[in-house]
Amino acid sequence: MSYHWRNLLGMESAVRELRGSFAENRLNHAYLLVGAAGAGKDTLARTLAARFLCHSPADNDACGQCVSCQMFAENNHPDFLALPRDTRYLTVAQFVERDSPAENIPPVLTMVNLKPALGHGRVVVIADAERLRDEAANAFLKTLEEPPPESLLILTAAAPKLLPNTVVSRCRRVLVTPLPPPVISAELARRAPAAPAEARALAAELSGGSLGEALRLATGEAFADWQKLQTLWREFTPAAAARWAEEIIGGFTKEMDGDAKRKFLADWLNMGALQIRQNLRRGQLSGWAASVGLTALWTAGERLNANVRPELVALTAALNCFAALKEQLKITN
Ligand SMILES: [Zn+2]
CATH class of the missing domain: 3.40.50.300 (P-loop containing nucleotide triphosphate hydrolases)
Structure with missing residues (x-):
């Protein structure tokens, strides 16, 4: 090259x-x-x-x-x-x-x-x-x-x-500044044509302007996890938050070292944040619950970067989301 x-x-x-x-x-x-x-x-x-x-x-x-x-x-x-x-x-x-x-x-x-x-x-x-x-x-x-x-x-x-x-x-x-989303989308279409269009769109949105990240997300497990997340969070119940934590912790395999677990959890946290923003836009979530949920995920990301054990970070994030969703139920019922 x-x-x-x-x-x-x-x-x-x-x-x-x-x-x-x-x-x-x-x-x-x-x-x-x-x-x-x-x-x-x-x-x-x-x-x-x-x-x-x-x-x-x-x-x-x-x-x-x-x-x-x-x-x-x-x-x-x-x-x-x-x-x-x-x-x-x-x-x-x-x-x-x-x-x-x-x-x-x-x-x-x-x-x-x-x-x-x-x-x-x-x-x-x-x-x-x-x-x-x-x-x-x-x-x-x-x-x-x-x-x-x-x-x-x-x-x-x-x-x-x-x-x-x-x-x-x-x-x-x-x-080295992040790439604008249209550039990422165009490059993904060129370099990962086999990935489903939806997977590419998700990757472009979650990549933070990094083509390397976008390629990893478009061609890896992230899209399957995203589909799982959509099923899990279709209904905003506290139980969904608990199942979310189970899904993440169950996804940690023996072969993963600390860094692999962190990366895996970071993907889930980013997807959770995207899901919350989408549901807010669709009017399925109150602004208050969305902000509590986003704060929980953001805090989880910070703790992950500070080397807190990924299992613990996942549990705490889920508990905090759980609290937000419970409040949401109180407001809507
Ligand atoms: Zn030369």
């Missing part, structure tokens, strides 16, 4: 800024790309890296032809390192050479201090930089402040608030 600015969807302002930096020769040495999960931060990081490493850029874009572009497209560039994103935290050993270096992957500081194999600089991408804890961050603050010449550090984060200030302050921030 070759990386060009034109392939980036809906990132006009980020592209304008980064591409313009090349034109004006004022590229920063460290960037923090901020945007929701699935918003395309990694592709943006790689497009920036490809351009930075390209030997004969044209119009401030990677040429796609030179040896650097070719090796980059094959994911085989000797001067490019992307830290794997499969661990919960980044360790000091990933930044500084230790007695037993990780197999095959050089530490970041070793990488940026090497002479570029192809002679045009080095790039390190640290995706989901929220995984940096103080110890690992401190190990590379100096490098982040003043990297060796010809090196570029690119961090990405969905929640920059969780990053140490010392890291954020040393990077130039670039926002």
Whole structure:
């Protein structure tokens, strides 16, 4: 895959800024790309890296032809390192050479201090930089402040608030903004034509402007869960809220780790909120009950992000919805 600015969807302002930096020769040495999960931060990081490493850029874009572009497209560039994103935290050993270096992957500081194999600089991408804890961050603050010449550090984060200030302050921030719903819908129709139209519409609505999220929702279990939810909440009874919690907790399988459960529950919470808004629009729910329900779901989402056990979050959310629905019954009867 070759990386060009034109392939980036809906990132006009980020592209304008980064591409313009090349034109004006004022590229920063460290960037923090901020945007929701699935918003395309990694592709943006790689497009920036490809351009930075390209030997004969044209119009401030990677040429796609030179040896650097070719090796980059094959994911085989000797001067490019992307830290794997499969661990919960980044360790000091990933930044500084230790007695037993990780197999095959050089530490970041070793990488940026090497002479570029192809002679045009080095790039390190640290995706989901929220995984940096103080110890690992401190190990590379100096490098982040003043990297060796010809090196570029690119961090990405969905929640920059969780990053140490010392890291954020040393990077130039670039926002990757959410895609507008019509763009998401059009892309879904193109990339997931097999998904039912209703599933695509749901995914576009729940994606928060992230194409990656939209694709995951349109092609995964979410649509089946949405249909279940519609059946469950067809009648607004307190019992429906209880069954909802049962359905969620019953959906937690042994194979799911904490993160998978959180993701699964987050989908249910988002769908619950969408369902409440739809029922409010249809006049099936009072504004008061809707606001209590939405607040319950929103609070549940916050607790989920704060690492409260997903089972407990689901139960509390259901209990709070239950209370809202009971009040609703009192008002309507
Ligand atoms: Zn090139």
